[in-house]
Each structure stands twice: as structure tokens, then as C-alpha cells.
Amino acid sequence: MLVQQSSALKDEIMRLKKEKDVVILAHNYQIPDVQDVADFTGDSLGLSRQAATVSQKTILFCGVNFMAETASIISPDKRVLIPDLEAGCSLSDSITVDELRDWKKQHPGAIAVGYVNTTAEIKAELDYCCTSSNAVNVVNAIPEDKEILFLPDMFLGSYVAKMTGRKNMHIWAGECHVHAGxxxxxxxxxxxxxxxxxxxxxxxxxxxxxxxxxxxxxxxxxxxxxxxxxxxxxxxxxxxxxxxxxxxxxxxxxxxxxxxxxxxxxxxASDKAECQYMKMITLEKVYDALVNEKNVVTVPKEIADKARLAINRMLEIS
CATH class of the missing domain: 3.40.50.10800 (NadA-like)
Structure with missing residues (x-):
């Protein structure tokens, strides 16, 4: 019975997205049912890039909040929806914008490099964004005599410091609860x-x-x-x-x-490695967001414009 309900809901979602001209993007960590109804699946950066190239003016982003924000920043002319506004991220939550500003004051002249898994507010305070796939290249592109503030993931930061041999890199003590486990x-x-x-x-x-x-x-x-x-x-x-x-x-x-x-x-590697936030996105919520066109993710223009600079630098180095 549940399989039949799931199949009927998928059919309805497929019909609605065509009728309303909506593209569905789903992160690789989404549940199988949600991946099945997506037009594109991928990592957060790949999906945000995809968002910028699609013809549809409305994007339904099945992922966590910072990902939908990034899509909105890259594609300011498009409307971005998310199935659940409460889908957050423990890594993104591990640094606040006030903490970052204080850290920058303690290291005047340092270059702030932040992982894409951060809020739009944090991105607006960065010199460079990076992903797990290009973090080493981003750090290597910065002159060796420049101090670097790397945030928020300490394990990615340690890996980058090891691979680049940088001795003047300060690493924020944040972590993703799934990967840290x-x-x-x-x-x-x-x-x-x-x-x-x-x-x-x-x-x-x-x-x-x-x-x-x-x-x-x-x-x-x-x-x-x-x-x-x-x-x-x-x-x-x-x-x-x-x-x-x-x-x-x-x-x-x-x-x-x-x-x-x-x-x-x-x-x-661990059966317990499940993100509670990613798993908040269900077929029912995807359907609801499509029908009611709700949960619009917007980023204030001033923040978006600043954040876009850091994101564009990351894209150039990719």
C-alpha cells in the first residue's frame, strides 16, 4: 500500500513540476524517493551551478537551507523554494557572523576562506568560498605570506593544511555531526x-x-x-x-x-552516518511546496552581492 501511495505521489509531483515549469534539484544525501523525482542530483555546488543554467524560473531545492541560499545568490533572477525551511546544518551552525567578525579583528590582514556549507551572512564576510573538491586549490592560490582563516570545518581544514603545507593557517573548530561521527x-x-x-x-x-x-x-x-x-x-x-x-x-x-x-x-563506513536535516525532506513536503509554491528562500541584496564575490572567486579557481 505504501509503495502504491509513494508511486502515485511521485507521478503527481512529475505532473505538477511540468505544469508549473519548476525544476527540482536534489542533493546526493536525500532519501531515494526524493532523488527519483529530481531533474538533477548532485553536490551543493554542482546543483547551484545547475540552477544558474536551467531555463525554469522556479527552483525547488531539495537540500538544506544554505544550499538553497547559494542557489538564490547565484541566480538572483529566479525564485528558489525549499520543501522544509527548518532543514538546517550542524556544520553551518558551528560559526555565527559575530564570531567570524571577532576572529577577523584578531587577525587583521588575514584572508578568510569559508566552506560553501555556511550561511549567506557568513559568505558575505569571506574573501573566498571553497568546496571540499577545490579547497586545496583555493588555498594554494593565496600568496604564501598571507595568513588564512579557514572555516568552519576543522577536519577539512586539517586536511587542506596537510596537503598544502601551510603553516600560517588558522582553523575554526567546527564540524558536521554526521562526518564527525x-x-x-x-x-x-x-x-x-x-x-x-x-x-x-x-x-x-x-x-x-x-x-x-x-x-x-x-x-x-x-x-x-x-x-x-x-x-x-x-x-x-x-x-x-x-x-x-x-x-x-x-x-x-x-x-x-x-x-x-x-x-x-x-x-x-558507518550505518549511523545519516543527516537528520537532509532526511527532513520527504515526498509529501516536496508535493506541498509545489502545490502551494511556499517556503521561498530569499537573501537580502546587500548580503547576496557581497557573498557572490566570494562564490565567484571559488568558481574561477574550480
């Missing part, structure tokens, strides 16, 4: 259970820190390791000749991996 012992247990497994890992994971030196050598206890963004993970596992993978990121990504690679096995 993936422990080295979880990973080891899963790797031991799967023969010849490749290990793909998101740089926000706390397990990257003790593993970094091994990973720099290209292995971890004889397992091939790749540190990648979610989009990088999807591309890598598709091209790899390996058959077995242990995946260290939010479990939502496994749906697409299995869909695209039916002959391969994917297991999560």
Missing part, C-alpha cells in the same frame, strides 16, 4: 569485512585526521584510499575497476552509487 574503528571493521575493498572518504570525516599520513602514501592498511567530494566519489567508483567499496560519508549517496554501478558492492 565516523570513527577509525568503524572504518577498520568494515574494511576487514569486505575483501579487496577500496576506501572512499569525504574530507569532513573525523577519521581523516589520524589516517592522513597513510592516505598521503595512497593506502591505508593495504587498502587503496581516495579522499573526495561527494561528486568526486560518484565519478571515482564508476570509473574504478574495483568491485567493493567502503564509503565514508552520509549514507544517502549509496542509492545513486548502487543505481549507477549494479555490479559493484557499496557499504557505509
Amino acid at each position: 565516523i570513527r577509525p574503528e568503524d572504518v577498520q571493521e568494515k574494511l576487514n569485512s569486505l575483501k579487496d575493498a577500496e576506501f572512499v572518504i569525504h574530507p569532513e570525516c573525523s577519521c581523516t585526521t589520524p589516517m592522513m599520513y597513510d592516505v598521503a602514501d595512497g593506502s591505508y592498511d593495504q587498502n587503496k584510499v581516495s579522499i573526495l567530494s561527494t561528486e568526486g566519489m560518484l565519478n571515482h567508483v564508476h570509473q574504478s575497476k574495483s568491485k567493493n567499496f567502503v564509503v565514508a560519508t552520509e549514507t544517502g549517496i549509496l542509492y545513486k552509487m548502487r543505481q549507477q554501478n549494479p555490479g559493484k558492492t557499496f557499504i557505509p
